[in-house]
Amino acid sequence: MASHLEIELEKLKNVIVKINNLAENQVFEAVGILLSEPLSDKKQVKKTENKIDKLEVKIEDICQSIFALQQPVASDLRFIMSAMQISNEIERIGDLAMSMIKLNKNINSKYELVTKFNIEEIGREVEKIVIKTNVCFQNLDAEAIGEIYILNNSIKQKATAAVQNIIDDIKTNSKSIVSGMNLIMVLRNIERMGEHCTNIAESVYFMINAKVIKHEKHTDKNAEEE
Numbered sequence: 001m002a003s004h005l006e007i008e009l010e011k012l013k014n015v016i017v018k019i020n021n022l023a024e025n026q027v028f029e030a031v032g033i034l035l036s037e038p039l040s041d042k043k044q045v046k047k048t049e050n051k052i053d054k055l056e057v058k059i060e061d062i063c064q065s066i067f068a069l070q071q072p073v074a075s076d077l078r079f080i081m082s083a084m085q086i087s088n089e090i091e092r093i094g095d096l097a098m099s100m101i102k103l104n105k106n107i108n109s110k111y112e113l114v115t116k117f118n119i120e121e122i123g124r125e126v127e128k129i130v131i132k133t134n135v136c137f138q139n140l141d142a143e144a145i146g147e148i149y150i151l152n153n154s155i156k157q158k159a160t161a162a163v164q165n166i167i168d169d170i171k172t173n174s175k176s177i178v179s180g181m182n183l184i185m186v187l188r189n190i191e192r193m194g195e196h197c198t199n200i201a202e203s204v205y206f207m208i209n210a211k212v213i214k215h216e217k218h219t220d221k222n223a224e225e226e
Helices: 004-034 042-069 074-106 110-116 119-139 142-172 174-209 215-225
Strands: none
Touching (some): 004 042, 110 174
């Protein structure tokens, strides 16, 4: 029969999976709108944002309850500490997705801009990294951590190149200033999503190995081995 601590830890994991799924849906909505796909349900998007905020509070409450009433061992402590950090990262991903949805209203001729600056590829990659991060946590998949770092680097490189191309375009076409600047902010949000995903991957690494690793160092190490 499972102990009360085991039940609480399982509840904590399930709530994190739930908040992760909600944030994943928000990212897909944001990318879909960016690629000129219709928003599925505006009211539902807002409800999802509220659910994410409430679940983050619930995660904090569960963690505090475990600390106060249980005696978690080292591995459980790592999970609880990581859970609090992960929930914060997920909440930020959801916020960035909402910001993207709002910014899209100010991007005119969106299809032309998305095609011109290769934005679809970047959008699809942020969808991939969010999915992979969710799976990485659920399965404590160490191999997925390296894949998340690689995706994050790809997103950063492509977003940086797209931003520079948009700036160059603005310099020669004043009509594209408003749309271009809003698209740049969308790309910056996508970059930050990738960073939050790698932060979650680092927390998973800590849970598995009881060691702290930063993705910059991990990436440098991989480069040396190639």
